[in-house]
Amino acid sequence: MNLELTRLPGRCIWYSLAVTGLAAVVLAGCSNDGQDNLNNSSQTAVSSPQVSPSPSSASAGQSPQTAAASGTAVDEQPSTVFYEVFVRSFSDSDGDGIGDLRGLTDKLDYLNDGNPDTTDDLGIGGIWLMPVNPSPSYHGYDVTDYRSINPDYGTLQDMQQLVKEAHKRGIKVIMDLVVNHTSKEHPWFVESAKKKDSKFRDFYVWAEDQNRQVSGTSAAGSGNPWHSLLGSHYMGTFWDGMPDLNFDNPEVRSEMEDIGKFWLTQGVDGFRLDAAKHIYEDLLSDKSAATTAKNVAWWQEFRKAMNEVNPKAYIVGEVWENSAVSVGAYLDHAFDSGFNFGLAETLVNSAKTEKDSGVVFTLERTYMLYSQISGGSFTDATFLTNHDQNRVMSQLGNNPDHAKMAAAMLLTLPGNPFIYYGEEIGMLGQKPDEGIREPMQWSADGKSKGQTTWEQSSNNSGNPGGDVESQLHGSNSLLDWYRQLIALRSSVPALQNGGIRDFVSGNEGIMAFERITAGQQVLVVLNLTGKSQTLSLQNGEKGYSYSKVLKALPGEAKLTGDTLTLPPYTTVILE
Structure with missing residues (x-):
């Protein structure tokens, strides 16, 4: 209704x-x-x-x-301010132009130096790492090895050191876990395509093996999800480079649980779960309460497995819906949080139009719902934009006053606020996706230590003042505004x-x-x-x-x- x-x-x-x-x-x-x-x-x-x-x-x-x-x-919502990092764009430690884990470790004091008496750090309490596993793509959302680190970013030891140094400063580290699909270059899929009698064949969804029609529209909106290879057709809800895993296979579920446990034993504090609603929701025709129930059941199983290693692991899911009921379903002994996409859109619009949207009235009722579903143990996951959306400063027409008020709303509302890297300095960015994932701007001349260069900064090259160095000591800067708001929230x-x-x-x-x-x-x-x-x-x-x-x-x-x-x-x- x-x-x-x-x-x-x-x-x-x-x-x-x-x-x-x-x-x-x-x-x-x-x-x-x-x-x-x-x-x-x-x-x-x-x-x-x-x-x-x-x-x-x-x-x-x-x-x-x-x-x-x-x-x-x-019914409180104990919260932490998180910072979303695209490692490739953040900080480069070895001069190859590509951001890496050591570079991020070098910049931890910018995020939080661990000393509450200082005021020149951002003051965040958590980091969300976009994918750090090996992948043939720049973004990393098509994984080829779930238990390793992308060599562009460093080694497993570098990851362990990052976590160790973050924890010294009181920073939690959660990582993207992409289990809906693998890369088509993953050894599982390569063998699955070549050998129909391999156990990995059933790790994926092959139309001919399951007597399914090679037709329909992807639930992710990317057209026909069936892709032809070696005389068969496999499901790839997002694109052909990301074949979907078959979670009806108990071996797939067990493997993904073991992978989650592996990273928790490395010291990671939790996960951001990519495409969480698409585990079973492949086609537009799959959108139903029954399919949602299957998704939730899997994530409950996953949560139970993670509890065996760390019952306090923080799990936040990407359920890209504006419906409170759709997101809320996953808060029943599965996720601690679901990203609030509807709220994000509303906050940016309120800042842009300079009008209160009535969002608090809605949040009250939403949280009543979430509290009932979760037994009072949920925390909202709030944000303005992320790596899949045009940057907030671009949406706001590069208006610093509007950007400040968007931040003020975000950082005074309940939940775990997530800040997309560069948001605090007003970085610009519009699609295609590379344009919203451009290198972090450390200085105006682009020569600051750690500056990445893997992608041309097309959106930000003509954005004077939109860098850390220019705003570092400015009392009226957007960076200082974020620092003050986070400090206020913490106090x-x-x-x-x-x-x-x-x-x-x-x-x-x-x-x-x-x-x-x-x-x-x-x-x-x-x-x-x-x-x-x-x-x-x-x-x-x-x-x-x-x-x-x-x-x-x-x-x-x-x-x-x-x-x-x-x-x-x-x-x-x-x-």
């Missing part, structure tokens, strides 16, 4: 809710005509989906201090770990919401516009009073009685 959630007059948000039982959770937050009942005292039990629904829980109307004193279980428990509750501002140029832990409650107010704005605090939820400006970025905000005045493009935290 389609459910229309209306937050303010003229502003509607759509979600596709395919499961009646789960839809009821979201419907609980609306009245019969679809209007938000968040401020209606009769709706206290559902007004804050971040409060545990157990009988012992305090109502959403209680202050966090009261909740903490009474032992209330607040305020409610920002780092708290739940979320909408705060209706009545001003479409202002985004406002409360962040709540059992011991702290703050109000986040963002002026998305280039004009000064005011906000009446008389709209505060359940009578909670805010009387102090905890922090205002980049400058000053004035609180006079119940009226908050915000300069243009300002982020304010009140307590």
Whole structure:
């Protein structure tokens, strides 16, 4: 069914809710005509989906201090700021122009030097490595050896050293694990194609072996997924260079579990799972609840296997859907997080249009849903753009004010925020894919230590100031803005770990919401516009009073009685 959630007059948000039982959770937050009942005292039990629904829980109307004193279980989302790295583009240690693991290790102090008293590092707490396994492609998403390191990037020992040095600085390391498909140059597939009696034949999906029709449209949108080779046809959902593995074969599942365990024993802290919904969803005709259930069952099996090595391993899945129900299904004892693609699109659009989208209203209901599915153990995975999308600065027309507000939204909302490398310095990038994965810009002249040159920086060569060196000591730079926001997030428990509750501002140029832990409650107010704005605090939820400006970025905000005045493009935290 389609459910229309209306937050303010003229502003509607759509979600596709395919499961009646789960839809009821979201419907609980609306009245019969679809209007938000968040401020209606009769709706206290559902007004804050971040409060545990157990009988012992305090109502959403209680202050966090009261909740903490009474032992209330607040459904928090402990978070870490992650940084997505394309190793090939990041930092080169040996002068061949290709980024490598040693180069990344050399730059760890840029990301986090491990000293909380310094202010010249970014302050991230986690790294997501795009594929580092051997591959014939520059991007690495077609793997030829799952237990080795791409020689362009170094050795297994280099990987171990990277993890060791990252851990010294309090940085977690997760790596891309691409199990939906291999490279067509993988030895398994080479033998599978040549020898029909090989055990590896059934590692892949051959139409003739399974009496399947060589027709249909790929669920990934890449046309016909069947590809001809040596008189047979194999499934390759994304392209012919990536033959799909057959997860109906228990040997394939066992092998992938062993591979995951192998990397956890190397010290890796978890995985980003590529194409997670396509394990069984090959064709457009496969899109169904039954296929999703098969996918979830496999990932539950995988999670259980990883728990044998490291029960705390962080697993985040790429389920490229805007439907909360579609993503939420994977949070049931499978993933810790699913990337929030719908939120990413909405945040970038809000920054671009300088208008609040009502996204917090939607997030409240979404998190209620996720909490029910996961037993309260999920953490959202938020981001602005990634390696598959045009860079955020390009989408925002190279407007630094809009880029700052997009970052402010990302870094004050719940979840694990993921920053795509170079986003913090305003790197530009538009498709084709090589254009959004260009070399990290360390200096304006391109001669800084570690500069990679494997790809021409077509999008960034004419982007003055869009490099680390130019922004390193600038108090008004985008890099400094990211540093300040991450430091603020790390220093305020409610920002780092708290739940979320909408705060209706009545001003479409202002985004406002409360962040709540059992011991702290703050109000986040963002002026998305280039004009000064005011906000009446008389709209505060359940009578909670805010009387102090905890922090205002980049400058000053004035609180006079119940009226908050915000300069243009300002982020304010009140307590």
